[in-house]
Amino acid sequence: MIRICMLLFVLVIINSCGNNGKTPSGILKPEKMQAVLWDVIKAEAFTNDFIKKDSAKNAVAENLKLQQQIFAIHQVSKNDFYKSYDYYKTNTTVFRVMLDSMIVQAGRNKNYKVKPLMAE
Numbered sequence: 001m002i003r004i005c006m007l008l009f010v011l012v013i014i015n016s017c018g019n020n021g022k023t024p025s026g027i028l029k030p031e032k033m034q035a036v037l038w039d040v041i042k043a044e045a046f047t048n049d050f051i052k053k054d055s056a057k058n059a060v061a062e063n064l065k066l067q068q069q070i071f072a073i074h075q076v077s078k079n080d081f082y083k084s085y086d087y088y089k090t091n092t093t094v095f096r097v098m099l100d101s102m103i104v105q106a107g108r109n110k111n112y113k114v115k116p117l118m119a120e
Contacts (some may be wrong), residue, residue, distance in 0.1 A: 024087070026080070026083060027083065027084045027087045027088075028076060028080060028081065028084040030088075030094055030097070030098055032074065032076070033081075033084050033085075033088060033098065034098045034101060034102060035074060036070060036071070036074045036076060036081055037085070037098070037102070038102050038105075039070045039073070039074070040067060040070055040081070041102075043063060043066035043067060043070060044063065046066070047059050047062060047063040047066065051063070
């Protein structure tokens with residue numbers, strides 16, 4: 001999970017800034033995008049940590065099922081999510097705030113344990 005977050009941070013740093021403060025039509029609002037993205041990241045982590053270890057299951061297909069459930073719960077389409085994701089990747093200011101907030105929320109979750117990146 002930390003690796004996924006770190007990957008997202010790298011994407012944020014690589015992409016250029018360009019947000020004028022307004023979200024274009026057809027793009028999920030930052031709060032909604034954050035909620036959906038958090039669930040997608042958790043589904044990806046679940047797939048990597050558990051489903052891939054089960055040789056009887058197809059991890060890709062199972063992850064797609066999880067994503068469909070997430071999109072249904074949040075009442076967004078797959079296309080709207082990925083269009084919004086592409087938008088936020090190029091608007092690093094908003095994306096960085098979104099990711100920072102997700103990390104803070106994860107740290108507050110009692111069931112979530114942060115592993116240090118480097119041994120002390």
